[in-house]
Amino acid sequence: MKQAASAAPKKKKKGLLYDLKKHWIMWLMLVPVIVFFIVFHYLPMAGVYLAFTDFSFKGGLFGSPWVGMQNFKTLWDQGKIAYLTRNTICYNIAFIFLGNFCQIAAAIVLSRMTNKIMKKTYQTIMFLPYFVSYVIVQAFSYALFNSGSGMVTMLVRNLTGNAGFAPYSTPGIWKYIIVLVYLWKQIGYGTVVYLAAITSIGDDYYEAAQIDGASVMQQIRYITIPLLVPTFIVLLLLALGQIMRGQFELFYQLVGNQGQLFEATDILDTFVFRMLRVSFDVGIGSAAGLYQSLVGFCLIMFINWAIKRNHEEYALF
Amino acid sequence: MAKANKIKTTKDQKIFNCIAYPLLTLVTVACLIPFWMIVVTSFTDNSYIAVNGYQLFPTAWSLAAYQYLFKAPKAILRAYCVTIGITVTGTVIGLTCMTMAGYVLNRKDFPYRNHVSFFIYFTTLFSGGMVPSYILMVSVLDLQNSYWSVILAGLMSPFLIILMRNFMKSIPDALIEAATIDGANDFQIFVKIIIHLAGPGIATVCLFLALGYWNNWYTPMLYLTKSKMYPLQYYLYNILTSAQSAQQSGQAVEGVQFPGESIKMAMAVVATGPILLLYPYVQKYFVKGITIGAVKG
Numbered sequence: 001m002k003q004a005a006s007a008a009p010k011k012k013k014k015g016l017l018y019d020l021k022k023h024w025i026m027w028l029m030l031v032p033v034i035v036f037f038i039v040f041h042y043l044p045m046a047g048v049y050l051a052f053t054d055f056s057f058k059g060g061l062f063g064s065p066w067v068g069m070q071n072f073k074t075l076w077d078q079g080k081i082a083y084l085t086r087n088t089i090c091y092n093i094a095f096i097f098l099g100n101f102c103q104i105a106a107a108i109v110l111s112r113m114t115n116k117i118m119k120k121t122y123q124t125i126m127f128l129p130y131f132v133s134y135v136i137v138q139a140f141s142y143a144l145f146n147s148g149s150g151m152v153t154m155l156v157r158n159l160t161g162n163a164g165f166a167p168y169s170t171p172g173i174w175k176y177i178i179v180l181v182y183l184w185k186q187i188g189y190g191t192v193v194y195l196a197a198i199t200s201i202g203d204d205y206y207e208a209a210q211i212d213g214a215s216v217m218q219q220i221r222y223i224t225i226p227l228l229v230p231t232f233i234v235l236l237l238l239a240l241g242q243i244m245r246g247q248f249e250l251f252y253q254l255v256g257n258q259g260q261l262f263e264a265t266d267i268l269d270t271f272v273f274r275m276l277r278v279s280f281d282v283g284i285g286s287a288a289g290l291y292q293s294l295v296g297f298c299l300i301m302f303i304n305w306a307i308k309r310n311h312e313e314y315a316l317f
Numbered sequence: 318m319a320k321a322n323k324i325k326t327t328k329d330q331k332i333f334n335c336i337a338y339p340l341l342t343l344v345t346v347a348c349l350i351p352f353w354m355i356v357v358t359s360f361t362d363n364s365y366i367a368v369n370g371y372q373l374f375p376t377a378w379s380l381a382a383y384q385y386l387f388k389a390p391k392a393i394l395r396a397y398c399v400t401i402g403i404t405v406t407g408t409v410i411g412l413t414c415m416t417m418a419g420y421v422l423n424r425k426d427f428p429y430r431n432h433v434s435f436f437i438y439f440t441t442l443f444s445g446g447m448v449p450s451y452i453l454m455v456s457v458l459d460l461q462n463s464y465w466s467v468i469l470a471g472l473m474s475p476f477l478i479i480l481m482r483n484f485m486k487s488i489p490d491a492l493i494e495a496a497t498i499d500g501a502n503d504f505q506i507f508v509k510i511i512i513h514l515a516g517p518g519i520a521t522v523c524l525f526l527a528l529g530y531w532n533n534w535y536t537p538m539l540y541l542t543k544s545k546m547y548p549l550q551y552y553l554y555n556i557l558t559s560a561q562s563a564q565q566s567g568q569a570v571e572g573v574q575f576p577g578e579s580i581k582m583a584m585a586v587v588a589t590g591p592i593l594l595l596y597p598y599v600q601k602y603f604v605k606g607i608t609i610g611a612v613k614g
Contacts, residue, residue, distance in 0.1 A: 019428055025503040026427050029417040033437070036414070036473055040450070041440040047449025061456060106344065109337040114330075118338075124600060125345040128352070131592055131603075133532030135554045139585040140351040142557060143358060143371045149578060151354070154370035184348065189607060196608040215329040241442075249535060256558065272447050277539070282448055289446030297443045317438065 051290040055282035064283075071287035080271065081291065088246045088267040088292075094179050095186075095247070096239045100232060102183055103190030108224055110191065111198040112216065123195070127188030137181060138253040145177070171264040178254055178265065182247065190235075197231040198224060233314055240303055241316065244296035248273065268292045352593075359383070359583035366578045382583035393587060395545070396552040399464070403548055404530040407468040412523050415473055419481025419518070420511050424503075425490060434482070437475050451539060466540035467548070471529050477522050480610030484518025485511070521606035524599050531592065553588045557581055 020027055051071055053064040075081050106126065113119040144152045147166035156165050167173060205223050214222070246267035255265045257278070268288060275285030300316070308315045350373070358371055365377035386393065422430045450470075460466035488511065496506045512519070534550035541547060547555065 016429070023427055023503070026421045026424065029421050029504065029507070030433060032414040033418040033473060033478065034433070036469075037437055037440060040453070040469065040472075041444065044445030044449035044453055045443065047445045047452060050449060050452065055452075057456070061452070106341070109341055112330075112333060112337065114334075122341050122345050124597065125348050127600060127603075128593075128596065129348055131528065131532075131596055132589055133534060133550045135532075135534050135550045135557070136355075136585055136589055138554065138557055139355055139582065143351075143354050143582065149366055149370035151371040151373070184351075187344070187348070192604050192607045216333045217329065252535075253554075269447070276448050276451055282452070286446065286448035289448050293444055293446055300442050317435070 048286065048290045048293070050282060051287040053283055055286070057280075057282075067283070071283045072291070074284060075287055075291070081288070083263065084266060084268050084271050084288070085244075085295075087265065088269075089243055091175075091178065091246065091267060092239070092243045094175075095182050096236065096243075098179060099183060099186055099190060100235065102187055104194050104225075104228060104232070106187060106191045107194035107198055108220055110195060111224070112220075123188070123191065126191060129185045130188045134249040134253040137185065137250070138256075141177070141181070141254050168258055169260055171261050174255065174261055174265050178250065181254060182250060185250070193235065194228060194231060197228055201227050230314075237303060237307065237314060237316060241300040242296070243299065244292050245269065355582045355585050355589075359579055359586050361579050363577065363579045371578075379579070382577070382579040385577075385580055386583055386587065392552070393549075393584075396547055396549040399546065400531060400549040403464055403467055403533075404527050406464075407472060407530045408523055408526045410468070411472040411477075411526050412519065415478050415481050415522060416512070416515065416519055417507065418478050419485050419522075420507050420515075421503075422478070422482045423485035423488075424493070434479070437478055441475050454540060461540055462543055462546065463540075464546070467533065467536045468530075470536040470540070471526075471533060476610065477525055480525075480606055481515075481518055481522050483609050484521070485515060488514045517602070517605065521602045521609075524602050525606060528592075549588050553584055556584050 050064075052066060052068055054067045054070070055064045059065070110119055110123055113122075142150070144150050145167040147153055147168060150167070153165060153167060157163055167177075201224065205227075206219055209219050209223060246269040248267075248269040251265060251267055251270050252273065255261050255270070257274070269292075272285045272289045272292070275281045275288065304316045354371065354373060357373065357375060358366065359382050360378055360380065361372075361375040362377035362379040363381065365375055365379075369375070421427055422434055424430065454466050454470070455461045458466075460469070492510055492514075493506055496510055501509065532550060533548070534554050537546075537548050537551040538554070541551070544555070
């Protein structure tokens with residue numbers, strides 16, 4: 001190690017201590033960030049050991065009994081892990097593919113608009129839902145679906161004559177509602193990303209194609225879409241790496257604690273939250289959380305490894 | 318300009334427009350409907366809603382909801398003050414820390430910049446999860462029912478630090494070198510040069526942070542248990558859910574009038590108003606931030 005250091009040319013590779021002294025001002029400027037990440041991100045990683053204890057607030061961090069794999073066994077025996085995982089992954093896959101599809105389509109259409117003012121207006125409005133909190137989303141869903149006076153509830157009742165229709169006791173429709181609300185909330189964000197990618201394509205491609213007589217659809221099909229593929233792949237990989245993480249705020253605000261809907265709408269994140277705050281089952285909650293983090297981590301590592309082998313330029317890190 | 322005219326004249330562009338404009342109009346209308354509905358309902362007579370349900374074009378108008386809200390504005394004002402306090406404190410602290418970090422991580426002569434970047438990035442790959450974080454905040458740091466728990470929980474994020482670093486890339490290294498030769502130390506360079514040149518980056522990260530704090534209801538739900546301490550969004554959440562659970566589960570008796578449908582919506586308007594008013598002016602910073610930081614981390 002020492003030899004390598006002295007053999008290396010120039011000032012690099014002289015050890016952390018040396019650098020702490022040399023660049024002490026810069027290290028000092030990093031201290032808040034480093035401390036913050038150690039305390040609020042790395043310390044909780046050590047906290048995964050809670051998953052192996054029967055935690056109680058009375059016993060505290062170190063007074064709670066060690067139970068080994070008992071929490072995982074309970075989770076497995078209850079049969080919850082299977083449908084929680086299925087829901088989390090299936091919803092995320094729907095979000096990723098439908099989301100990107102809508103965002104790409106919107107970006108392409110916006111980019112071809114010749115009227116600048118219209119283009120700006122459309123984009124501004126589409127981006128608006130991104131800015132409101134999920135509590136407002138809940139207000140929307142309440143206004144539309146509550147069983148006493150919701151607009152959709154009333155509409156369906158009047159149209160079908162089914163006076164007993166209540167969205168909150170009809171689990172089947174929620175997968176569509178959740179996906180639609182997600183698309184509504186996120187379309188502006190993704191459109192911005194893809195619009196930036198389209199803008200960077202450069203006019204000469206299109207000019208050349210026009211001279212060759214390519215129609216608008218042909219230009220989109222053979223120039224725009226192929227050149228958007230790299231952006232799509234990067235976003236896809238990032239999203240696939242997060243596939244085990246659910247959209248907690250979305251699900252919690254839309255579904256809340258409606259027990260009837262859990263089978264169709266419960267994801268790992270909402271389950272962990274309920275374990276923590278509703279049934280105070282900290283051990284089970286952290287076991288589910290650890291399972292989620294570990295599987296997610298392995299997935300990312302695998303994806304990155306696979307990408308690195310074939311397409312180095314797309315590697316996440 | 319010439320190009321735009323040429324596109325306009327072609328026939329297939331016209332066909333494209335015929336499909337594209339209605340389609341996009343539909344999408345934008347769908348984006349707006351919920352907002353329309355909340356605003357309209359907040360101005361609707363409450364007994365009208367009870368009979369006819371929520372409607373896009375109600376016929377019985379009333380200002381009662383707002384009169385009610387502003388007659389006893391104490392609770393809302395308090396929630397507003399809490400939110401503003403948390404937002405300002407958190408944004409100032411977080412922004413200062415992340416701007417410094419972005420600057421250092423972009424310094425080419427700082428040999429450990431990649432190590433530290435990965436140290437930050439790694440937290441997006443693996444995390445302890447919700448439960449250990451909660452236990453840390455409540456049992457170890459003992460910050461339950463302290464505003465610091467809410468401020469600290471949203472103080473920094475890997476995304477924003479990397480965003481800041483990417484913004485810093487546009488500042489030429491030669492400036493830093495020149496300042497070093499003139500005898501400025503690393504912190505002086507930051508204060509005297511970088512801060513003035515990193516304006517757009519600082520503005521963008523500042524707005525992302527502030528939006529995050531303003532819209533935050535989740536950490537207050539976890540860490541604050543006293544209703545007097547609730548920030549705006551969580552206060553709104555409680556109003557929305559108060560009479561709701563009985564209705565949602567269908568246990569409601571038909572014909573019984575629930576109090577304050579329009580008041581709930583008026584509350585939502587009051588809580589979102591500032592964001593909607595500021596939105597047209599700040600939108601461009603978010604667009605810029607997303608463009609620079611979203612794809613390549």
